[in-house]
Amino acid sequence: MIFIRTLISFLKDPEYRSLLLASAAIVVIGTVAYHYIEGWGWLDSLYFSTITLTTIGYGDFAPQTDLGKIFTVIYIAIGVGMVLAFLNTLYKHFRDFPAKDNKK
Numbered sequence: 001m002i003f004i005r006t007l008i009s010f011l012k013d014p015e016y017r018s019l020l021l022a023s024a025a026i027v028v029i030g031t032v033a034y035h036y037i038e039g040w041g042w043l044d045s046l047y048f049s050t051i052t053l054t055t056i057g058y059g060d061f062a063p064q065t066d067l068g069k070i071f072t073v074i075y076i077a078i079g080v081g082m083v084l085a086f087l088n089t090l091y092k093h094f095r096d097f098p099a100k101d102n103k104k
Contacts, residue, residue, distance in 0.1 A: 023086040
């Protein structure tokens with residue numbers, strides 16, 4: 001329930017909404033790019049994009065083409081910063097969440 005309430009509050013706040021949409025756009029861009037550049041299926045492309053941006057990197061997938069490797073370097077440089085900003089904002093939201101409830 002708290003997840004849904006948080007998501008709704010994020011969508012109502014323009015700052016959170018833009019960060020959430022930007023993070024989602026980064027994942028979508030990576031998914032589409034890997035699908036076409038590497039020829040992976042949609043689920044594998046989404047999986048690799050997510051694993052890469054969260055810096056988990058299991059190693060079960062890796063770009064094989066030169067274009068895929070170049071894209072990955074750029075994707076990591078841009079995407080990891082965006083995802084970290086989103087996670088930091090999420091952390092601050094939950095850290096301050098009890099304080100916001102007590103003010104009502």
